[in-house]
Amino acid sequence: MKSYRKELWFDTTKRRQLINITPEIDTCLQESGIKEGMVLVNAMHITASVFINDDESGLHNDYEKWLEKLAPEKPYSQYQHNGYEDNADAHLKRTIMGREVVVAITDGKLDFGPWERIFYGEFDGKRRKRVLVKIIGE
Numbered sequence: 109m110k111s112y113r114k115e116l117w118f119d120t121t122k123r124r125q126l127i128n129i130t131p132e133i134d135t136c137l138q139e140s141g142i143k144e145g146m147v148l149v150n151a152m153h154i155t156a157s158v159f160i161n162d163d164e165s166g167l168h169n170d171y172e173k174w175l176e177k178l179a180p181e182k183p184y185s186q187y188q189h190n191g192y193e194d195n196a197d198a199h200l201k202r203t204i205m206g207r208e209v210v211v212a213i214t215d216g217k218l219d220f221g222p223w224e225r226i227f228y229g230e231f232d233g234k235r236r237k238r239v240l241v242k243i244i245g246e
């Protein structure tokens with residue numbers, strides 16, 4: 109069995125941002141040389157997510173509105189976590205949107221459904237954060 113590991117770094121300009129990282133994961137897969145197996149992609153920070161959905165800007169705006177209803181950023185004082193920080197909402201948003209995804213690799217390709225794409229979801233940005241890519245197979 110072959111194994112491949114890489115860290116991808118992100119430094120968003122906004123507090124919240126959704127980034128399609130499918131091309132980067134594809135590049136990792138090509139570098140790995142693995143044709144049959146699994147790829148795990150996970151955020152290495154507890155205020156960011158990795159998830160799979162449609163690359164459609166309307167939907168991304170809907171996510172922003174929906175997450176702000178569930179866990180509004182402000183007022184900061186509404187959260188007990190915000191004693192020393194202001195990012196309680198980002199922790200909650202990350203929990204809803206998930207930590208990681210696993211995608212099957214078949215014939216050297218990501219074995220997606222028709223509209224599936226992998227996204228990095230940043231909820232407390234403007235600083236460098238990592239995503240782990242781990243690929244196993246042969």
Ligand code: ZN
Pocket residue numbers: 189193195196199
């Ligand atoms: Zn925090």
